[in-house]
Amino acid sequence: MRTIGQCEVALELMCERSLEREAFGRRIADFANVQDWIAETRLEIDQARLLVFKAAHKMDREGNAAARVDVSAIKIVAARLQTRVVDRAMQVFGAMGLTPDTPLSYLWTWGRALRFLDGPDEVHLRVVSRAELAKAKANSGNSGPYFVPPAALGVG
Numbered sequence: 001m002r003t004i005g006q007c008e009v010a011l012e013l014m015c016e017r018s019l020e021r022e023a024f025g026r027r028i029a030d031f032a033n034v035q036d037w038i039a040e041t042r043l044e045i046d047q048a049r050l051l052v053f054k055a056a057h058k059m060d061r062e063g064n065a066a067a068r069v070d071v072s073a074i075k076i077v078a079a080r081l082q083t084r085v086v087d088r089a090m091q092v093f094g095a096m097g098l099t100p101d102t103p104l105s106y107l108w109t110w111g112r113a114l115r116f117l118d119g120p121d122e123v124h125l126r127v128v129s130r131a132e133l134a135k136a137k138a139n140s141g142n143s144g145p146y147f148v149p150p151a152a153l154g155v156g
Helices: 002-020 032-062 064-098 103-114 121-139
Strands: none
Touching (some): 002 032, 002 064, 002 103, 032 064, 064 121
């Protein structure tokens, strides 16, 4: 998915720049908050990629229509992630990140378009919520799959 690829590029740029840029006499890569941004970004990219693998697996087993909700979830998660990741990278770059000479400025501009290409988040949120409500409706009348009576827990 192009969005996850853009996140990978932004992470790579963030790491490279944090090793070069200095503040208060130290490389900014040595600051805990920058290290946290890098780690959080890696974890979030991997999470988004797992959603893609899950949807692809479902498509292989059950066909494209079966993964409709998963694809909508990926679109929302990945587009929002791209915005967060590029924002973190911009903070690492400072004002230099806004110059047209850096790929980061392109990613910054492109990130906004990703929020409405292939349908705005709100459309995909409806797809996900309708699927969840349909599951709840199908389970109405029973306690649901995760209900544990209080007495079984020694409560009440």
